[in-house]
Every structure is written in structure tokens, then in C-alpha cells.
Amino acid sequence: MILEFHKNFEKRYRKLDNKLKVKVDGAIKRFIANPYDPILRNHSLNGRLEGKRAFWAGGDLRVVFEEFDNYVLVVMLDVGTHNQVY
Numbered sequence: 001m002i003l004e005f006h007k008n009f010e011k012r013y014r015k016l017d018n019k020l021k022v023k024v025d026g027a028i029k030r031f032i033a034n035p036y037d038p039i040l041r042n043h044s045l046n047g048r049l050e051g052k053r054a055f056w057a058g059g060d061l062r063v064v065f066e067e068f069d070n071y072v073l074v075v076m077l078d079v080g081t082h083n084q085v086y
Contacts, residue, residue, distance in 0.1 A: 001032055002073045009063075009076045016079070020061060024079055027057035035071050049086070052077065062086075 013024065030037055040055040054064045062085050064078040078085045
């Protein structure tokens with residue numbers, strides 16, 4: 001799996017406090033090991049984000065991403081609370 005981080009993801013990630021960054025980092029590590037891990041609740045999105053996917057990073061945190069070629073390339077698009085990213 002090749003991971004890329006969109007500038008919007010990086011900007012939002014930098015604004016998170018350290019405790020939330022640890023949660024996001026752990027979720028991304030779990031995602032790399034197994035993107036279908038049930039703990040992550042990986043799911044497709046609808047509406048304006050149709051074609052994108054998201055996974056749970058703890059509490060109200062979500063990571064929005066787009067996958068290509070069956071998870072060969074994954075671009076992390078956004079991170080934040082449910083209300084911030086949807």
C-alpha cells in the first residue's frame with residue numbers, strides 16, 4: 001500500500017492536539033495493516049463525498065480517504081470530527 005497525504009489532511013492534522021494525533025496515528029497504522037479491520041469501521045460515503053471512503057480513528061474522529069486499484073494507492077484527504085469532515 002502506498003499512502004499519500006493531501007495538503008488538506010496535513011493542514012487539519014497539524015491543528016489536532018497531541019492526544020488526537022496519537023489516535024489518528026494508531027488508526028492509520030491499523031489501516032495499513034488491514035484496511036478492512038472491523039474496529040476501523042471502514043465505509044463508503046455518499047452525497048458530495050461519493051466515491052470516497054472513511055474510517056473511525058477513535059471518539060468522534062474520522063479520516064476521509066480515496067483508494068485506487070484495490071488499496072494499492074490510498075490518498076488521505078481529510079481528518080477531523082464527524083461534523084468537520086462530512
